[in-house]
Amino acid sequence: MADEVMEGGCACGRVRFKAKIANDDAYLCHCRMCQRATGSVSIAFKNVKAADVTWGSPPDRYDSSPIARRPYCRECGTSLGFIFKEGSENMDLTVASFDDPSRFKPRHHFGVESLHRAWLNTEGLPEHRTSDHQPLVDKWIETTGSVPD
Numbered sequence: 001m002a003d004e005v006m007e008g009g010c011a012c013g014r015v016r017f018k019a020k021i022a023n024d025d026a027y028l029c030h031c032r033m034c035q036r037a038t039g040s041v042s043i044a045f046k047n048v049k050a051a052d053v054t055w056g057s058p059p060d061r062y063d064s065s066p067i068a069r070r071p072y073c074r075e076c077g078t079s080l081g082f083i084f085k086e087g088s089e090n091m092d093l094t095v096a097s098f099d100d101p102s103r104f105k106p107r108h109h110f111g112v113e114s115l116h117r118a119w120l121n122t123e124g125l126p127e128h129r130t131s132d133h134q135p136l137v138d139k140w141i142e143t144t145g146s147v148p149d
């Protein structure tokens with residue numbers, strides 16, 4: 001399959017990227033540092049060659065540890081990825097920051113020493129659509145006149 005260029009960015013749209021994507025492989029990182037960095041029980045990452053990523057407007061970056069940096073947006077706070085300071089030509093982009101994250105499939109778990117197993121298989125739990133939650137729909141209508149897709 002030929003490489004495809006996929007786009008993504010942060011929630012407010014200030015930071016944008018294009019990445020050359022060779023396959024659908026992605027993974028979940030459960031390490032404590034990723035949990036802290038994103039406020040999530042795990043984070044879905046797509047590993048790519050750093051040279052295959054171009055930033056429309058460059059992300060902010062912070063040192064998340066002595067060995068790594070994380071690109072993010074200082075305006076809206078979106079976590080955009082992970083990159084080692086040295087020794088790797090690859091980096092991670094957060095799967096959900098792609099405009100269409102739907103093609104990626106989880107292929108393995110990483111950082112499983114801090115994996116929260118209760119959150120792993122949530123299949124079968126009750127499912128609710130955002131648009132069926134009337135108080136939230138009312139807030140959107142009241143504030144903007146419509147409900148976002």
Ligand SMILES: [Zn+2]
Nearest residue numbers: 010012073076
């Ligand atoms: Zn932003």
